[in-house]
Amino acid sequence: MATADSLQRFTFDKSHVRGELVCLKKTLGDILERQSYPEPVNALLGQLLAAAALLSATVKISGLLTLQVQGNGPVQLLQAETTHDGKLRGIARIDSEKTLTQGNILGEDGRLIITIDPDEGRRYQGIVALEGDNLATSLEGYFRQSEQLATRLWLSCEQGVAAGLLLQELPKLGELQEEMEVDEDAWTRLTHLASTVRDDELLHLDNEQLLHRLYHEEVVRTYDLEPLKFSCSCSKERLAVAMEQMGYEECQEILDEQKKIRADCQFCGQHYSFDQSDINGLFPLQSAKNQVNKLH
Ligand SMILES: [Zn+2]
Known part of the structure; x- marks a missing residue:
């Protein structure tokens, strides 16, 4: 063919x-x-x-x-x-x-x-x-x-x-x-x-x-x-947008329970994971505040 x-x-x-x-x-x-x-x-x-x-x-x-x-x-x-x-x-x-x-x-x-x-x-x-x-x-x-x-x-x-x-x-x-x-x-x-x-x-x-x-x-x-x-257009950056939409609290909750947030692309099966430093990077203000709260 x-x-x-x-x-x-x-x-x-x-x-x-x-x-x-x-x-x-x-x-x-x-x-x-x-x-x-x-x-x-x-x-x-x-x-x-x-x-x-x-x-x-x-x-x-x-x-x-x-x-x-x-x-x-x-x-x-x-x-x-x-x-x-x-x-x-x-x-x-x-x-x-x-x-x-x-x-x-x-x-x-x-x-x-x-x-x-x-x-x-x-x-x-x-x-x-x-x-x-x-x-x-x-x-x-x-x-x-x-x-x-x-x-x-x-x-x-x-x-x-x-x-x-x-x-x-x-x-x-x-x-x-x-x-x-x-x-x-x-x-x-x-x-x-x-x-x-x-x-x-x-x-x-x-x-x-x-x-x-x-x-x-x-x-x-x-x-x-x-x-x-x-060809799949997925990327960690694109998934990060979804994390941002989910909001800091929800992301942090999953992290506290599972240490990592795992997500797979539905189209190609590519695995992605976000750890604490990824989430801190996405939500700098909230995560800094959270750390201050933990110290107190
Ligand atoms: Zn993909």
Whole structure:
């Protein structure tokens, strides 16, 4: 699979349609090996990660894109994050009291939240109702509601490989359009052809083979592969912010009991620990006061 762990954009000549293909293999393996989710959960998380990569490439900002699925079924939360430069991480939270049944993993009345945190500028958030366990359909609903750009998605994940295909109709640019000979039926035809894609083709053909299989009668232009990989943005400094929010008293209470405050990153499993000197450094005023009190 020559095109694994990358995203590739493509366009069709004489049409206002663009596309993207994504395939995650090592990236997905690196994310899943840190957890031990049941296979159906792995499959949904894989699809969500593929979707995050596809969506991130449609948003032209530098920053973080997060897809969060909140369900009331056996899986309460699925989260996939990607940076504009292709660093992905993801997580699932499972309600162990509920049994996983195929097709009802996320339950009913769930929601899908799309958050974009640009490095500069304001955070954007969109929420859409979840359509059962079908993430692709739910995301199409999001584009219908918010972007008003017709968008179709195909997602698949099986046995350690996740893949996705996205087609999007681009806004027509008034004057330019008149100069160009534009194929007005392209959207209908191209999405119809895409919907003939089978899961095994999406997962196991490389991009060139797949585009040939779907579009051998079209003129497809492909762009450079954009590499994707697992990477976690956690750090002791970031966890320190959470400690500060917890407050001095609570931190000191744990320290008095356990000598250290231990915290593990949910995404990558990295262990962090804070000792007395860390906490003194975070809360210099309170800790100095506490020491004075102890002397008296
Ligand atoms: Zn981490």
